Amino acid sequence: MSEDDTRGVGDHSPADDCGHSIDELADYLATGSSPYEGHYRQCPQCQSGLASLRSLGDLTRSLAEDDARIAAESDGWLQDILSNLRLETRAGRSIPVASDDPDDGLSETEGAVVALIRRTGDGIDGVTIGKCRLHGDITEPGAQTRVELSVTALHGYRLPTLVDALRSAVAEALTTHTELDLQGVDITVTDLFGTDGAGEDQP
């Protein structure tokens, strides 16, 4: 980017002929506007100054990428962090389960039911469950409940077939493992995934 003699951009100061400092140019790059835009476009000195500022910014971002690459190469530090996190699964609400002895007070957690739904969905090829919510007064025995799912479908699968399969699998799992009165499973396909052909070799 060397413009023969005008190289020393650091020297570009109000003392120079055009009168626009490198700091002013940096403000222009940061804010995207300046009353002198027209001048910058024509002035070789300002053009050279802008180019230097951009390349210093680009080099800083390359350094950031390099930092990230190096950090990714040795992930012991990340392992430590992840094991320190000791992530707790959110248990959520408590769902009653009937028992022969009413004093037993059996229940299962909302988190366990959501995990069950997720496992069921993950077992169906071509679909991945994102959001999973239970709607209804599920802390009451036999509560009327709707399940809301948002799913990502793999490219190359027929959507109605996928959605039907998911709906009946979830319904069956819930009927088997809970006492919720399932009113319906509302499924929204939020995204198609693998449109770059990843799913194409599977019918």
Add this chain to the structure above:
Amino acid sequence: MPRVTPPERNIQLDALPDVVLCERATDGDTAAFEVLARRYGPMMRGYAVRLTGSTADADDAVQETLIHAWDHLGELRDGSVVKSWLMRICGRRSIDIVRRRREHADADSLAEVSDSSPTPESATISGSGLDALARSLEALPAEQRQCWVLKEMGGLSYDEIAEQLGLTSESVRGRLARARARLMRDMEGWR
């Protein structure tokens, strides 16, 4: 359709887009959260090392960021911006850690320590331009370096930097100008 114990398809998580991982993590799926942590952890750590000048502080910053993210992921309306959301939290935590440490130590002696000790990474950076920039950045006074890194690596505006560092926009502008002058001088030979 498979009914009995479905096969594990966890390998797929790695390939899922941020939005889906966020939804799953918000619902308590720790595996999905770990994929996000792996996806953006290295980037956050690099950023934090540049801001704090120390790998130990950077690890603390990344850990605090992930804990905060796990607790507040549900407040993120749009999962597709999780990367910039994480980077923003990480920047804030890094600055907080430096500030906290400064409250425990004499500011001057600390600035000297953090500014003169090169980070372990710098030794392994290949490519002379990056190496020179890394050294030049490390030689800057902490606040100038932070302003520069927040702006050029974090993409923050003058006002946002001012808010994070508790400075006025004008003094951010001044620090950036000094950092720039120094970096340009140091990098003169590399252009």
